[in-house]
Amino acid sequence: MKLSEIIKEIDVIRMTADPETEITGISYDSRSTAPGDMFVAVTGYESDGHRFIGSAAERGAVCVLCEREPETDIPYILTSSTRRGLALASKSFFGDPTSSMKLVGVTGTNGKTTTTTLIKTIIEKTLGAKVGLVGTNGNMIGDTFLPTERTTPESYELYRLFREMADAGCGYAVMEVSSHALYLDRVCGLTFEVGVFSNLTQDHLDFHKTMDAYAEAKAILFTKCRRGLVNIDDPYAQVMLDAATCPVMTYSVENDSADLVAKRLRMHADSVEFCALTTGNIEAIRLGIPGRFSVYNGLAAYGACIELGIAPEKVAAALNECHGVKGRAEVVPTGRDFTILIDYAHTPDALENIITTVKEVAKGRTVTLFGCGGDRDRTKRPIMGRIASELSDFVIVTSDNPRTEEPGAIISDILEGMKETETPYVVIENRREAIAWAIKNAQPDDVIILAGKGHETYQILGKEKIHFDEREAVAEILAE
Numbered sequence: 002m003k004l005s006e007i008i009k010e011i012d013v014i015r016m017t018a019d020p021e022t023e024i025t026g027i028s029y030d031s032r033s034t035a036p037g038d039m040f041v042a043v044t045g046y047e048s049d050g051h052r053f054i055g056s057a058a059e060r061g062a063v064c065v066l067c068e069r070e071p072e073t074d075i076p077y078i079l080t081s082s083t084r085r086g087l088a089l090a091s092k093s094f095f096g097d098p099t100s101s102m103k104l105v106g107v108t109g110t111n112g113k114t115t116t117t118t119l120i121k122t123i124i125e126k127t128l129g130a131k132v133g134l135v136g137t138n139g140n141m142i143g144d145t146f147l148p149t150e151r152t153t154p155e156s157y158e159l160y161r162l163f164r165e166m167a168d169a170g171c172g173y174a175v176m177e178v179s180s181h182a183l184y185l186d187r188v189c190g191l192t193f194e195v196g197v198f199s200n201l202t203q204d205h206l207d208f209h210k211t212m213d214a215y216a217e218a219k220a221i222l223f224t225k226c227r228r229g230l231v232n233i234d235d236p237y238a239q240v241m242l243d244a245a246t247c248p249v250m251t252y253s254v255e256n257d258s259a260d261l262v263a264k265r266l267r268m269h270a271d272s273v274e275f276c277a278l279t280t281g282n283i284e285a286i287r288l289g290i291p292g293r294f295s296v297y298n299g300l301a302a303y304g305a306c307i308e309l310g311i312a313p314e315k316v317a318a319a320l321n322e323c324h325g326v327k328g329r330a331e332v333v334p335t336g337r338d339f340t341i342l343i344d345y346a347h348t349p350d351a352l353e354n355i356i357t358t359v360k361e362v363a364k365g366r367t368v369t370l371f372g373c374g375g376d377r378d379r380t381k382r383p384i385m386g387r388i389a390s391e392l393s394d395f396v397i398v399t400s401d402n403p404r405t406e407e408p409g410a411i412i413s414d415i416l417e418g419m420k421e422t423e424t425p426y427v428v429i430e431n432r433r434e435a436i437a438w439a440i441k442n443a444q445p446d447d448v449i450i451l452a453g454k455g456h457e458t459y460q461i462l463g464k465e466k467i468h469f470d471e472r473e474a475v476a477e478i479l480a481e
Contacts, residue, residue, distance in 0.1 A: 345455025365446025
């Protein structure tokens with residue numbers, strides 16, 4: 002592809018590269034640069050791609066997209082933002098793959114994975130369409146599963162994935178849109194048919210610093226949509242509404258002024274029931290996922306599909322056939338007189354939600370096992386400690402993904418929040434040993450919540466990722 006075609010949407014400040022140059026690939030990591038590539042010098046938070054222009058040139062890059070003139074003698078294209086440039090170049094290089102698909106984007110702290118999975122399922126059931134999925138649990142092209150490293154991939158990988166989806170015949174794609182992806186322009190160049198905001202609770206403050214900045218990053222989604230859907234029960238809903246450049250439908254469980262409201266809520270051990278009300282229409286829904294938060298997720302999926310133009314009665318019928326998502330209130334078979342749940346809860350709000358849900362239906366004790374991630378927002382650790390100890394009957398404090406922090410230091414931060422409560426607890430740093438202790442000390446009718454890992458099948462110790470699947474750990478411990 003000619004360079005002129007690749008950079009046609011980029012704001013070019015100055016250019017020494019020949020626009021007729023044939024480009025065979027795009028790279029932003031010099032270690033993966035191949036002959037014929039355009040190298041994009043992305044300015045990152047840990048490293049600056051401009052430092053590696055020379056290395057990229059040695060590997061055969063024919064030109065570089067950069068924010069300042071390179072010190073290496075190589076043809077260049079100067080632009081104001083190489084992050085935006087990488088996205089727009091990738092969009093052109095892969096032939097604008099989303100132009101043949103309708104995109105649905107879901108942003109928020111909690112509920113993104115369940116909501117996107119529900120939307121994908123509803124579209125498939127009601128329209129018979131092939132649907133792509135981009136998310137935390139993994140990416141999907143129809144029924145084909147592709148593992149992933151992050152919620153929203155870097156823009157080059159994202160556009161490449163969309164190209165694969167389009168080539169495979171996907172007419173729709175549903176994606177989780179993280180605040181990082183919005184702020185760092187990973188979704189630059191995309192237009193969403195529908196954008197959804199679920200909620201905003203404390204997370205990622207190591208990156209955004211303040212909740213207001215976190216909310217503003219989320220709100221960027223509503224400048225990239227044709228239609229929006231916003232949960233007005235959330236305190237930050239107004240930030241989304243103020244930023245929106247498109248018509249917005251509101252949804253609520255608490256506020257009758259919303260365009261879409263859930264009424265007649267009934268909670269069960271394995272499901273929730275509610276009626277979805279819009280002007281002139283009411284649909285009864287039973288969703289096979291427990292917890293009040295499931296009403297919000299179900300309502301968001303319902304609203305998004307209505308915004309896509311699917312008939313409400315068809316959406317409701319499809320939702321009635323939906324069940325849980327891996328790592329979200331997932332029941333692990335034990336064959337014993339106690340229950341084990343795996344849940345991804347790794348924020349204060351999510352932890353409170355899952356414990357509250359269990360307390361509503363548990364006949365015995367609610368036992369919560371959790372830790373907090375290292376090299377991430379430290380301020381939420383004591384908050385999660387307080388929530389776990391205030392709501393649970395017993396707490397087991399352990400490790401999550403300590404990364405480069407000392408596990409003991411993370412645990413100490415958690416324990417600070419537990420000082421004011423009298424709930425009994427134990428500290429067992431090794432997560433597998435902690436799970437074994439929970440199982441060996443389980444009492445009849447206990448519900449043991451393994452919180453934090455969810456769908457993850459690994460732990461990050463230092464900079465090494467080791468295999469660790471809690472389902473396997475539970476099965477092995479029970480067998481022992």
